[in-house]
Amino acid sequence: MSVLDVTVFPHDFAWGAATAAYQIEGGWDVDGRGPSVWDTFCHAKGGVFEDHTGDVACNSYQLWEEDLKCIQQLGLTHYRLSISWSRLLPDGTTNHVNPKGVAYYNKVIDDLIACNVKPMITLYHMDLPQALQDLGGWSSTEIADIFESYARFCFKTFGDRVKLWITLNEPYVCAKLGHEDGTFAPGIKDPGISVYLAGHNMLRAHTKAWHTYNTHFRPLQAGQVSLALNSDWAEPSDPGCPKDAAATERYKDFTLGWFACPVFCTGDYPESMRARIESRSLDLGYKQGSRLPRFSKDEPSPLGTADFFALNYYTSRKVIDLNGGSKKSELSFVGDQGAEGVVDPSWPICGVHWLAVVPDGLRKLLKYIKDAYTSLPVYITENGFSQMGPVQIEDADRCRFYQDTLQEVGKAVSQDGVNVKGYFAWSLLDNFEWSHGYSVRFGLFHVDFSTPELKRTSYRSGREYAAVISKHRSQT
């Protein structure tokens, strides 16, 4: 990556890599861990490629020190990991704390700090304790207070050392894939209804956790809290077609705006979501009021409950208007959105089918976030490139991808004036890629899943990322 100009990045730029508990830890039933919805989803079979599970994954529960070596080889300044809620609190509530879970995350955090690496901790990355799913999960009103207690416990236990917190990872994915499409745990297929309820309760949960931090912990701990939002960049399929242009705005509202508008703009969902969902509920004869819940005046507003913007960006889409199509009469999220995102045939696909490589989409999205939502600092909390099929340790395509992407981030900083504070590559390691199991590899380090040692080996992209970081750190 020699051509990348690292001088455009601020001196205190966070150079990171990210992982998530269920995708790497394994140890699913050891040392008092309770099951999560992903254990249930995988063990039920049929939902994941070749019935792979996260039972062992990278075994980071036992091999943490191997992960730490990878982190050190990269020279990361920051490492983003998530806590397995049910490892810490086996039934999801603070009635039962698992001391071995506390000890594990204490060791991880202490080791990182001893190596001069700052932890960024995600409280929730898709793995709801099964005991809470049994009570209704994200569809239940009570979940917000239960999440708040969990967050409070984490702030109290780890917040003396952890200064960057993400409450929820990708509420869009959890709500839509988990409660509308049923392709992610908990595997609920309830089109057009549960998706909005789950999203709403996630926003309520995030809001309560942020307020708890703000009131009770920030004065002493002085950290920052946000939630990580995923979004594609989107442009009209036919730029001259007003219907596609309007569909593109709806696509952005239903993806990013759904969560960004309540938190960063108005305290409520985007106007386009309210209008569409309400009028379509009427048209389709849905009788139980609006499917899009309202924020209660008796609870704190989501507005202002983020100290920075955390963005997960992977890909871009061209958007076509769907209003005339078959979705018109269908009660569903996509029907409500009235728009469909498609891959431009000129974009290369890297590995997994949905990942069209569009590095300049990230620059455009960063500018859009600054113009439409907030001038708060932005952390890119995930971005990456996958491989499928035969392993290529000399992953030239991924090297080019990181070089191009970092160049675009540099332009967002130096030319568009976006206050980007950090970049986290997804992922530190090859890991359990949800419904694709181990068939899709996102790591900077290869993991040999065929032997129990689960040996980690740097890809060439890992070595090149390390070189970029070292060059930047030596200049500042």
Ligand code: GBH
């Ligand atoms: C992230 O989601 C996750 O946070 C992370 O855990 C994951 O490993 C990583 O991406 C790589 O996938 O199959 O057509 O329904 C990224 C956002 C949104 C991308 C849902 C895949 C599914 C497209 N994801 N999308 S499809």
